[in-house]
Amino acid sequence: MVIVGAGECGGRAALALRDLGYEGPVTLVGDEPHLPYERPPLSKEAMASETPEIRAITSDELLAEKSIRHLRSVRAAGIDRTAHVVRLSDGASLSYDKLLLATGSTPRKLPMPGLGSRCVYLRTFADALAIRAHLRAGSRIAIVGGGFIGLELAASARKLGASVTVIEAQPRILMRGVPVEIAGIVHDAHEAEGVKILAGQGITAIADDSAEVRVTLADGKDIVADLSVIGIGAVPVTTLAAEAGLTIDNGIAVDAELRTSDPDVFAAGDCCSFPLAVYGGRRVRLEAWRNAQEQGALAARNMLGAGEAHAAVPWFWSDQYGLSLQIAGLSDEGRGIVRRDLGEGAFILFHLAEDGRLVAASGIGPGNTVARDIRLAEMLIGKRAKPAPEALGSPDVKLKALLAA
């Protein structure tokens, strides 16, 4: 078994193969110099500590104990599907019976000239350390893109006293996948913490003279900063798969069992698009940590012949200041919204399809106030339940009771 990409998904898949009792050789190939590690902390509060630490999902000891061979700082450079061989950047090659591509995604590049060393992206631990070095009281940070990573980073930068401007081309932040009411709460929290949010502002130029960076907005104004972090989304890493002739469709296209167009090659995590059963097989690509974890484990089962279809409901969270946001399902599936207030300003929006089916739930609140109900909503979504809107809207009705119904 060969796994390309030693991130959340690849790492989980390797461990799962052993947990499932597979005894043959397992090789995990990663182009980063680290053990598989968690990316979510890279933008969050952990960033604000004096010396941010990498949070590995396993250890050298555990990998040795489980006889998982982990090749670091090595890239898979090509796949010969006929010979069942992966060619590595160091000239070596690996033969496989089953291959898993868990190559993840990579920040979408800003298609503009003028980007220099003070214009950076955030994906890896190395990126996070480079950004951390610029975060201190008074440093000026311009964040291009009001998505989750940019906003979480804005919160971490404020914690260290940096002066932060977020520039978003869309009319509001968190345009993709987040209901306007919730984005509004996030927006207000950032403004209350002193972040300047410029929404509805495209940028027309960016100039980096290595002393500072100047971002020119559509209205002609300039934002001058010590560092510009560009967070305008991510694109799946598909080159290897495409060059091997596998079908690509907004990511490496896989079936419900995470199999690519070659039955001996699987793909999972951020890099793949797959049919989401809970929405009648709608093809989606998720960039979410739990999905990477679950698909890694599912791919491992199917590489061993389980033939199990993906059935999970998407789930995502984000933390900014003391607020935590959680979303189960994809809210764009919904037509109507029912709101449940949980106290302390926390609330959940239930998204219902035309036929009354619960298709998604988005919640925000201090700490983990929304967690339990979002989790129960996720199970209701998975059951394709049609709970009564009045019950959803009434905090006195326990969602657990609806689930049992």
Add this chain to the structure above:
Amino acid sequence: MNDWVEACAAEEIDEEDVMRFDHGGRTFAIYRSPDDEFFATDGLCTHEKIHLADGLVMDDIIECPKHNGRFNYKTGAAKGAPACVNLKTYPVKVDAGKVLVQIG
């Protein structure tokens, strides 16, 4: 220290639910199982020190509210990623309607 500490009244916790209990600068989670037994573990998830009492109890599993790490609250065993370090458990008894924990 073998002292039993009173955590709460039994009726304060629903069946298949959990409650936070703070004592002496430490935090615990007290559980009532679907078959009406009481259990106690450390109150914080071993992944990121999050209060487990905000999580969801299903059968003998507590699911962390932050990233859905899972533990068997009866044994403390970590049952699902990202949780990989077990939770500490504590003896519990119910006496005259009170839940007592031996936090030692």
